[in-house]
Amino acid sequence: MxxxxxxxxxxxxxxxxxxxxxxxxxxxxxxxxxxxxxxxxxxxxxxxxxxxxxxADIPDYVGHYPYKPHYTMVLRVDRCIDCERCMEACRKTNHVPPYGWRTRILEQHLPKGDHQWERRFMPILCNHCNEPPCVRACPTKATFKDKVTGIVRVNIKKCIGCKACVAACPYDMRYFNEEKRAIDKCDFCWESRLSKGIFPTACAQACPAGVRIFGDLSDPQSRVYQMVHDPQRALWVLRPETGARPNVFYTIH
Amino acid sequence: MKKGLLLIVIFLTLGLLLHTLPSVGQESEEEAEYPTYPIIFTKPLKAVLFEHKVHVEEAGLSCEDCHEDIFPMEAGATQENKDFNMQALYNGKYCGACHDGETAFASNTRCATCHIGVMGWKRLTGKEKGEKEE
Amino acid sequence: MVTAVQLKRGKLILLFLVSLCLLGVGVIMGIRSFLVGHGEAYGVSREIPWGILISTYVFWAGLSCGLSVTSAVGHLLHNRPLGAIGARSVFLAIATIFAGFLAIGLELENPWRLPIWVALSPNLRSNIWWMGTLYTVYVILLLLEFTLMTLGKHKASARTGLLAGLSDIAAFSNLGAVFALLAAHPFWYGTYIPTFFIPSALMNGAAAIIFFTWLAYRLSEREMEPEVVQGLQVAGKIYGFTIAICIFFLGWKIAASIAGKPYGSWEAIMALLKGPLAFNFWVFEVCLGLVIPLLVIIGVRARDINAMAYVGGLSLIAAFVMRYDQVVAGQLVPHYAHMHIYGLPQYYHYAPSLCEWLIVIGSLGLFGALFAWGEMAFKGHPPVHH
Incomplete structure (x- = not known):
């Protein structure tokens, strides 16, 4: 039958x-x-x-948004071509000195068998972690997590220059700025743009390939919300084992 | 006396070098029948790498397939065109003539295959040490 | 009652003056580094932000911890032999911690902001904050202890000393936690460093008290009192015992960093075992720091002061290298290792700059000057009978 x-x-x-x-x-x-x-x-x-x-790859802490707006960046890495316009825009907008950087591009050579590899560029910037190791390490609260936006910022007058935050960052995102006499880092362009009502970040604005999608992860209408909350999308974060719970997500397509 | 000898030695060495180097280049040029050096486009952004070798030997194209209907013979001349951008490629111009998803992989996929970036450009043009690039 | 001592000052004065010169060079280089910028003057980078000045600070802090805790243990157990060398222990604990403060003070980019913002904007989750606070408490207690000791108030001094020892165990293990609670560096992360810091400090402190007591008597050209000899023999036993403990700790640390090939830790331990730090590790840390001293102490049954002083002195160099390796090894593994990044080195590179070395020597100068001055001012820290 x-x-x-x-x-x-x-x-x-x-x-x-x-x-x-x-x-x-x-x-x-x-x-x-x-x-x-x-x-x-x-x-x-x-x-x-x-x-x-x-x-498998949606981080476990997604779905809980302690900040409003909960600023996030989604990076569509397969579209990055390392034109470095983001880096130039960041440098100009945030007056980053030549010896430092707030964002940069890494070049991956992904193996595809038979000793062949495929190139992929991977932009990196501050992950504005939910549990920022740098903020925990700072003795004077010079670096802090903004209570409203979740952006990890630096109050330069409190920085004693112990570099504990530099050592604490799993992502190599901090450097000592001699001119400011303080640690400098990506602040999602808070000081240069967002706080003045200019949206989005300089790097996202400058990207010709639509790699950097910036927005509010707590807003269901935003593009980042829709991309992060898509179970069918391959989505990952960097070095999740450190427990930092980063807010910069990586994806393809 | 010593100076004179030194000059002769330098002259001979230079002569040897200048004699051997271009002849090697000429030979390979004659064999290959296409430019063996990489064509690097830096406009509108840095940088796109085109290798004749891949397109002739792996894709089996002949000179006439691209020259001079799609690209002029002069290396890199196309980048002076205002419409030399991805949109034009999607519309079937330039690389897009083949990279349409059927003849060859589509122009809006595998970006970093041709786009070598500022880092790749620096490596190829020797602005940075380390020339491991294949 | 204090026994009258006959001490010759010639060599001590010479040591004092030479040390002052070294200190002067170090301080000048430190000031210069503030003017030209640490990025220019020091070998540290954003990838390896903590270099030899941090490890020098850890080295001095470790000596201070060992010295103060040894003397506190003496108080606690009412151990007479340890009491005989207690005054010098406490004084050297003060000298070493100030040498450490000099190194860290010149390492900080903005040390003048430290007292203000540590007080006005404390971060209670930060190990550096706790370290700074506990070290302030420790130094005050230590100075108090020494003052009470010179005033002859032995009971009060002993109680203060006990508190000083406790506060330093807290402070120094907190210094370990400054490294050990950073998950970004798997080789550091965990309970190992804060716990290992205590026996390693005792080991270094015991070596230091043996070596510097011996040196003090040598420089002032006098005979060691029998109770001092006895005291150093007890210190020798502590030294031998703590070396054994440190070997035990180190063995398991190596095993834990190899077994299962843990990401980050494995690369770091390989840097020590057969990588860029291998010479430091095998020659200094293992041979000079652990194996040779242990064999010698067992060989002389912790009785021959000369032999123990020689290996003790050498092991202090090893201790310096050990702190350096500990600080550097944790940072050597690139942040983006294991991600197929092209052009990423196997290890980041760090080499101390000349300026950094001169500041290290400057901190040695400060210690040397304080040591020589202390021997002269306190008449060779004579053993007290109470």
Whole structure:
């Protein structure tokens, strides 16, 4: 009897998944399933398990937003071409001296077998962590997490220059600025732009390839919210094992 | 006396070097029938690398496939065109003539295959030490 | 009752003057570094922000901890032999901590902001804040202890000394936690450094009291009193015992950094075992710092002061290298290792600049000057009978 049923099933044609709504797909995703086919006028669905892929790389702390706006950057790394316009814009906007940097590009050579590799550029900047190790290490609260925006900032007059925050940062994001006589770092352009109502950051503005998406992770309308809350998107953060809970997310496409 | 000898030695060494170096280049040029040096576009942004070798030997293209309908013979001349950008490629111009997703991988994918960035440009033009780039 | 002592000052004065010159050079270089900027004057970078000045500070702080705790243990156990060398221990604890403060003071970019903002804007989650606060308490207690001791108020002095020892165990292990609570550097992260700091401080402190007591008697050309000899023999036993403990600690640290090839820690331990720090590690840390002193102490059964003073003195150099390796090794592994980054070095590079070395020597000068002055001013820290 089941043989007959199996035969009948095999004769069915996949009608495509195009007219299945996003909500429906999400509902299945929450069960750890991905719809791969629709049969018999939508009365039958074929699904595969995607528990691991779906939930594996969204960091566990996503979904909880202690700040409003909760500033975040999503980096679509496969689009980066290392034109370094972000770096130039950052330097100009924030008066970064030649011996320092607030953001830069790393070049990855990703292995693709047979001693071949594929190039990928990876922009890095301050991750504005939820548990910033630098803020914990600073003896004078010279570096602090802004209570409203979550931006990790520096109050230069309190900086004693012990460089504990430099040593504490898992991401190499801090340097001592001789002119300011204090540690300098990316502040998501808070002082140069955001606090004056200019949006977004200089680097995001300058990027010709749409790599840097800047926005408010607590706002469901924002692009960063939609990208981070997409279980089907490959999404990762850097050095999660340090427990810093970074707010800069990496993705492709 | 000693000075004279030194001059002769320098002259001979230079002569040897100048004699051997270009002849090597000429030979490979004749064999390959295409420029072996990398073509680097730096406009509108740094930098895109084009290798004749890959396109002739791996993709099997002949000179006429691109020259001079799509690109002029003069190396790097195209970058002076105002519309030499990604949008033009998506519209099937320049590299986009082949890099359309069917003939070759689409222009809006695998960006860093051709875009070598400022870092790659510095490496190739010797503005920075370390020439491990393949 | 204080026994009258006959001490010759010639060599002490010479040591004092030479030390003052070294101190002068160090301070001048320190001031210069503020003027030209630490980025220019020092070998440190954003990748390796903590260099030899930090490790020098840790070295001196470790000696101070060992010296003050040894003397506090003497008080606690009412140990008479240790009491005989107690005055010099406490004085040297003061001298070493000030030498350390000189190194860290010239390492900080804006030391003048420290007292203001540590008080006005304290971060109670910061180990550096606790370290600074506890060291302030410690230095006050130490000075008080020594003053009471010279005034002959031995009971009060002993109680203060006990508190000083306790505060320094807190302060020095906090200094360890400055490194050990940074998850960014897996080789540092964990309980190892703050705990290991205490036996290693005792080890260095014991070596220091043996060496400098011996040196003091040598320089002033006099015979060691029998109770001082006894005191140094007890210190020798402490020295041998703490070396054994340190070998035990180090062995497990190496094992834990190799087993399972943990990311970050493995690369750092390899830097020590066969990488850029291998010479430092095997020659200084292991041979000069641990194996040779332990063998010699066992060989002479902690009785021969001369032999113990020689290895003790040498092991102080090893202790300096050990602190340096500990500070540098944790920072050597690049932040973005294991991510297929092209052009990333296997290890970051750090080499102390000449300016940094001269400041290190300057801190040695401060210590030397204080040591020589102390021997003269306090008449060779004679053993007290009470």
């Amino acid at each position: 089941f043989k007959e049923f199996a035969k009948w099933l095999k004769t069915l044609k996949n009608e495509g998944v195009d007219h299945i709504s996003v909500e429906e797909r999400r509902a299945f995703l929450k069960m750890g399933l991905v719809i791969t086919g629709v049969y018999a006028g939508g009365s039958l669905l074929s699904v595969v398990s995607r528990v691991k892929e779906v939930y």
